[in-house]
Amino acid sequence: MSRVLTVWLAGLALTVAAQVSQVAQAAITLTDDRGAQHRWDQPPARIVSLLPSLTETLCDMGACARLVGVDRYSNFPATVQALPHLGGLDDVSVERVVALRPDVVVASPSSRVVDRLSALGIAVVVLDPRTQADVERVALKLGQMVGQPEAGPRLWRRLQAQIGAAAQSVPPQARGLRVYYEVDSAPYAAGASSFIGDLLAQMGLVNIVPANMGPFPKLNPEFVVRADPQLILVSARQEQALPQRPGWAGISAVKQRHICGFSAEQRDVLSRPGPRLGEAAHIMAACVRRMTAGQP
């Protein structure tokens, strides 16, 4: 009798212990990019994303249905366009975010609303994707956050395979070409230390803007003329204007029309350090193939 009881008690204790340990496992902890600690007992069910690349990463991990609001510029995948759009980097509506009762808000450190939302007691996970290494880290953290720790590494492996395949498709004579990637016509360039710079390097191209100038420096236009890029990647609306810029008609890429003008949709893909990085690599590779076609 007492043996039966003992066994039963032991069994009960084991079950309880197992359940406790399961609960402990289910609790999610996360340190974000400003060093803040977060802890949830359940994976957050209501998520607000205030950066397009974070929105895309979450959706890629199958957490799209958990999004309850996004920033003004999040437009991919198409389903997020039906969600409430809450503003840009400078003008997020705090009230509307609060009204959505999110379990977590994911945002970039340059979003002005981070401190305000934190002060209101909302968990704000700050993530700062700037380089490809950042993309891996952000994917890892978001995967942990939504309770799918394997999703981050899986996404990263897929991206690496896609980028590798794109790099393979670049013809050998394109390797070593000097390239200028214009982010905006002020002119702001994508430097070697940006995620775009990473992609260019992986395609075997040589960025005219070295890493020590920062990720997106504002250049003296003369710098570009002096560096004489052989390939220019720019927005489609600027493509026609390049030869008319003072002195730019003499640049090799402009003379030989080795200019890839990207549409707004393509630029969205190229300018977001997220799960479409592989697609961005393929867009770049296609541009390089087109420009070097028919050359020895």
Added chain:
Amino acid sequence: MSHGMDRVPGWRPWQVGLALLVLTLALLAVGVAVGSTGWSPPWREANALAQQILWEIRLPRSLGAWLAGALLGLSGAVAQGLFRNPLADPYLLGSSSGAALGVAAFLVFTGTSPTVADWALRLGLTGAAFVGAVGAVLLTLSLARGVQHTLRLLLGGVVVGVVMGAVAALVMLLEPDTLRAMQAFTLGTTGFLGWGSVALMAPVLALAWGLSALASRGLDALSLGDATARSLGVPMLAVRVVLVGAMALATGTAVAQAGLISFVGLAAPHLVRGRVAGTHGAWLGLSVLAGGALLLVADVLARWVWAPQELPVGVITAVVGGAYLLWRMHRQGSAS
């Protein structure tokens, strides 16, 4: 205000003018020698690239910066003479913001970027800036109910400037694609000034300068008071219309080419005022030369300080011009 009947101790206008011309030539030489690699005079490297950079980039850019500054100096002097107010300038009267709104609206509705080089678009851009500048000045004048009341005028200008700036920001939000280029534009930028811009600004400067020089005798009379001016037979309405038009034309053209640049219009007339005894005509001319020299200095610094990266030129004029005006206020305060 210096006019013919004052005996202000100082230099003669032609002496100051000559000094400013020499300074301008020296600055042009420096401007041609400074580029994305810092100090790199083209006469040291004789290759084709250096020649191309000299003739197609540095020379038009330096001349363009000078012309934009000259236009702003002219419109500042016109505003200060016309409104008999040493604080009047295209920035404070709201006309710069009006011009910027015109530019922003034009860019968004035509889907182009502020650094566009196409000739027809540049002309359209300048027209839009002119319309915006005129509109803003008229709005300021109607808010201030005329030019007589200095405080009302400046308050009206500040209000119009803020509102126009806000509307321009709103318009820019519609086009997130060009937000960064727009931001550079609102900070003032001389980076893409080429021969096209020079060819546009030079005749406009000649026209606006000529018009205001013609009307400057009206300014001389005006500085004696409205009643005296009328009794001297000066057609005050015509003088005012011509001067407001010239000011808006100069401001709009400068803003359309180089963006919002503060303090040049305010500081240039101040730099020459009080040092020179002479008529408004002489003062206008000297303000043109001083404004050109000021913006050219700022442009050279913008290229040089952080080469090969570039600072927005408007930031430099704001810092340098603001410091200069503070120093003047301080000196005046301690002198009285």
